[in-house]
Amino acid sequence: MLTALLLIWPVAAALLLHFVRGSAARALAFGASLVELVLAIYAAFQFQTDYSLPHFELDYAWLASAGIHFHIGMDGLSLLLVLLTAFLVPLILLASFRHEYENPSVFYALVLFMQSGLIGVFVALDAFVFYFFWEVALIPIYFLAGVWGGERRVQVTLKFFIYTVVGSLLMLAGFVYLYYMTGATGAARSSDLSAFYNLNLSTEEQSWVFLLIFAAFAIKMPLFPLHSWQPDTYAEAPAPATMLLSGIMLKMGIYGTLRWLMPVVPLGVSRWVGLIMVLAVIGVIYGALIAIRQRDMKRLIAFSSLSHVGLMIAGMFSLTAVGLQGTVIQMLAHGVNVVGMFFIADIIERRTGTRQIPELGGLTRATPLLSVTFLVILLGTVALPLTNGFVGEFLLLMGVYQFNPWLGAVAGLTIVFGAVYLLRMFQRVMLGPDSSFSAVIRDLTGAELAVLVPLVVMVFWIGLFPGTFMHISEPAVNKLLVLINR
Amino acid sequence: MESTIPEVIRTVPLQHYVFFAAALFSIGVLGVLTRRNAIIIFMCVELMLNAVNVLLAAFSAYRADPNGQVFVFFIMAVAAAEVAVGLGIIVMIYRNIQNTDVNLLDRLKW
Amino acid sequence: MAEQAPLAVFTGSPLLYVLIPLLPFLGFLINGLLNRRLSGTVAGGISSLAVLGSFLLSLMHFVQFTGTPYTVHLFDWISVGSLHIPFDYQIDQLSLIMLLLVTGVGFLIHVYSIGYMHHDENVGKFFAFLNLFVFSMLLLVMGANYVILFIGWEGVGLCSYLLIGFWNKHTAFNNAAKKAFIINRIGDLGFLLGIFLIYQTFDSVQYGEVFQKAAAGQFGPYTVAIVTVITLLLFVGAMGKSAQLPLYTWLPDAMAGPTPVSALIHAATMVTAGIYMVLRSNILYTLSPDTLNVVAWIGGLTALFAATIGLAQNDIKKVLAYSTVSQLGYMFLALGVMGYTSSLFHVLTHAFFKALMFLGAGSVIHAMSNEQDIRNMGGLRKALPITFLTFLIGCLAIAGIPPFSGFFSKDEILTHAFEHNKILYGIGLLTAFLTAFYMFRLLFLTFFGEFRGTEEQKHHLHESPATMTLPLIVLAILAAVGGFMNAPLVLGKGYLADFLAPLFAYSKQTNPEAFGAEIDHATEYMLIGLSVAAGVLGIVFAYVQYVSRRVRPADDASQRGFLENLVYHKYYVDELYNTLFVKPSMFLSRGLHDFVEKRVVDAGVNGVGRGVFGGSKLLGSLQTGRVETYLLLMVIGIVVVLALNFMKF
Structure with a gap:
């Protein structure tokens, strides 16, 4: 039931938002997201010891005659992502407080709808429920970006939307096929996750189904070369939408692959794994190289995110315990870091009116707090040991290395290029000779610190004691590995 | 079955009706395709409808099955209603553009 | 000897060991958080005392050391499947000597810095970074496995970056700092790959186990030849950190930092980390x-x-x-x-x-x-x-x-x-x-x-204060x-x-x-x-x-012979690297963005969109709006359907 409550609460709050106007809307939205966080933490403490089994299950016969149930529940892996979502959404809301959006009640209602959709994706245990929430998460972001975005918002958002929907429909086709196959042996058809896990398809079938379903995930993550919606969308969307997209939404693709793809069609995975590894590693290097010369901070972060996600995909497809655990921990780390980076880019843009790196410089002298938080989050992103990025990248690279040493070595270049583009940005924005802004820029305000301090704490928490989280996901990941290697 | 059909009717063989109806229908089709005046096109459509009516009536009589003739009445009724609406539209068009040339009416697209 | 037990584990309270790196870290926190609220002398005093405390603790352990190495377990850091990376310290001859060196020389340089950095406005930040450096360096030498070593290894790299670019108004200094970090990272990549290979070979990253297995000839799935690969990869790391050919170019540039930094980081301690690492792995190198x-x-x-x-x-x-x-x-x-x-x-x-x-x-x-x-x-x-x-x-x-x-x-x-x-x-x-x-x-x-400087400089000449000369005398x-x-x-x-x-x-x-x-x-x-x-x-x-x-x-501008010119310009190595690596990377970056990203990847996606548009236009053009065309098409359609029907398709 707790899972259902986690799903319903944001929706209820979003509906309530309809009745309030102006700044009360954001206060209500923020309060609601805090309650959601408390619920998620409560759920974490209520977890029984076995993290590999779904907890707080709800199995409501939705379309009972067709074998489609509204089946939701959380195991360790879901729990971590639900926690991540519940942790990031209040911060994202708080970060958006500094802006005056038109129609705030609609804006914040959409964010809460989106939260519900995201959590739904992470807790769904039925393919059609999963698909439903997958789309539910997409629609609010379309409006957020399309209505409150930058100048080119309509064109960019439409491209993003169509791109994603094409992928989703292919995924739906894959699910429908699997659904029909569950009835192939004469048993009643079912779209339940466990029914999918019990399927016994031929390699040929699996490889086609894999392509269909992976299309949706690969676009969402995104995997090179399906990423071209990403930099534009990140740059054009309003800051909270960008944070939602990069911080949580792209984890949907990775989570989906872990939960709905690898264990369902393991033979299909092994058919395509070589190609995907190569594409992912190309993405790592490609994103990093392009990031070096970006002038727009948000675009730079977008390409850096492409590079980091490439590494996550590669680690995940190494199909080793190290790689999968690395992916899980890196999902959390990347969520924290990328949200922090986009927030800082937004702060700087608000203060100076520009995101263009060459126009900035020498900001550090007036802004010690901003410099420190920026540096910490940046170091987390460059994977310095004892920050969150290191644990993930270390495990991911080890996974890729175990898959193939040469790929590991090439993917490892990310630690060099990552340092190049991020330090370059830091130097040109924060350090160097004074620019016209360095005297007038204000340091962080209390509300901004309230967003950044939890992020900084997480940077070190995950970096120093990754065990807290890996311990939660390990049984679930091991169970997935058993299914993958069956 | 043959015996139940009156002699009067049998003096004209069924084929004649079929050929006649086909000719009538073809004239209608050609008219619709080649003429540009909306009213003439409309009349040609009526021609096609009536060609079908003739066929229906003929087969109905030869097979001694009244259903066909009932159907003809229906068609006539519908055609009458359609004429009323269609002519109304044509009148409206004429009032607007002082013409009934269908080639001038090319805004009927996406 | 081969049956020598894996290292003994220290069972008492680890506090006295934890404090060694922790004291400088506390110094870092105090100076970092109270940045501008402390006067330079107080800030310097706090961080010097912190390092002195570490030195005394190290000395105590050194005196009490019985000759048997042991490890001190703090907590489990990363643990996945068979991969266990505990946060352990190893106390043995090598780490003790390095501890004394780092804290001892470090202390002297801290004291010296009080005088040297006296006039600087960011002196609190300086001491915070210096303490952070000592913390990382101590982790580096105390770690009981390669990953802890790597933590310290990257940590000192970070501090080096921060301190080289300490006067961050100057673009040249910032560039030097960035260069140091990036070249070190190239080495670190080699090191990291070496660690992966060590884990694959010996199924552990703990020194004790790795060295025991190596000495006993247990190379997991490999033969002894793998050790050459491992050691070469590790050595790449050492080349970066210890400024060896061909990765040495960052060190001369690193002189942009304040002089005590050059003394501590770029002469006495950090740059010797590569040597420490090879010494630590001496059995692998011997093999x-x-x-x-x-x-x-x-x-x-x-x-x-x-x-x-x-x-x-x-x-x-x-x-x-x-x-x-x-x-x-x-x-x-x-x-x-x-x-x-x-x-x-x-x-x-x-x-x-x-x-x-x-x-x-x-x-x-x-x-x-x-x-x-x-x-x-x-x-x-x-x-x-x-x-x-x-x-x-x-x-x-x-x-x-x-x-x-x-x-x-x-x-x-x-x-x-x-x-x-x-x-x-x-x-x-x-x-x-x-x-x-x-x-x-x-x-x-x-x-x-003869003195060749300006009159003003001559007038200003003075012997340094005692905080600076005392460390000089001791050293x-x-x-x-x-x-x-x-x-x-x-x-x-x-x-x-x-x-x-x-x-x-x-x-x-x-x-x-x-x-x-x-x-x-x-x-x-x-x-x-x-x-x-x-x-x-x-x-x-x-x-x-x-x-x-x-x-x-x-003078800089004067004519030189070929050889002299070559040496004077440091064999043009920086220029060579610039042409060989930096410029191509930049070119590649721009090329990928302007050509591949825009013209291939994105153009492909937009091409699909444009294809749909074009297709819709093509089909849309059938909708002329002329009734005749529609009718004609309809008739043709009917004829075709009938024809197909008659031909029994």
């Missing part, structure tokens, strides 16, 4: 003679190469920087010829005399109001007597004049080189000569002759007598060699003969004579050139 050869040659060539560049530098800190690169090369040369003890010995003596010289240079720069060009100095020995005397001791030590410390360690290295490879010995000897020459060139140009004493820790082989084995012997037990067991048969005394005396002669000769040449003949280095 791979090929790698040792590579190490020896790279070390020897770096020593010579950097020394020749040092001949023509005019920036007082740049000379010292190239000298550091050169001396680091010496240490790797020692490692490569399996003079493990002598390498560590040289690490220690080098830390003393090079820190001394950097601090002395700092004192000079301080007195000269931030002038670093030796062409504008001269005759400073009267104004700065203590600095001069201590600097002289440093120069004598590095030139290898007995009985100063550098003589002993350098002689030991040369002896080992002589046993292994006569060419490398020749290179070492030539480097010794060049080193003596350029160090005394520096000394003579700075402290002898000078250490540089003078430090050599007796490990007197040369003629006089029997030194204390250091005895103390360190257990560290190399595995190596000795797998390859006993490589540890060198004793060479006869006649040869040994000859070698001592030769190395002293090289040093003396270098000094004499420098004296003749720069004191007797009063030669002054030419």
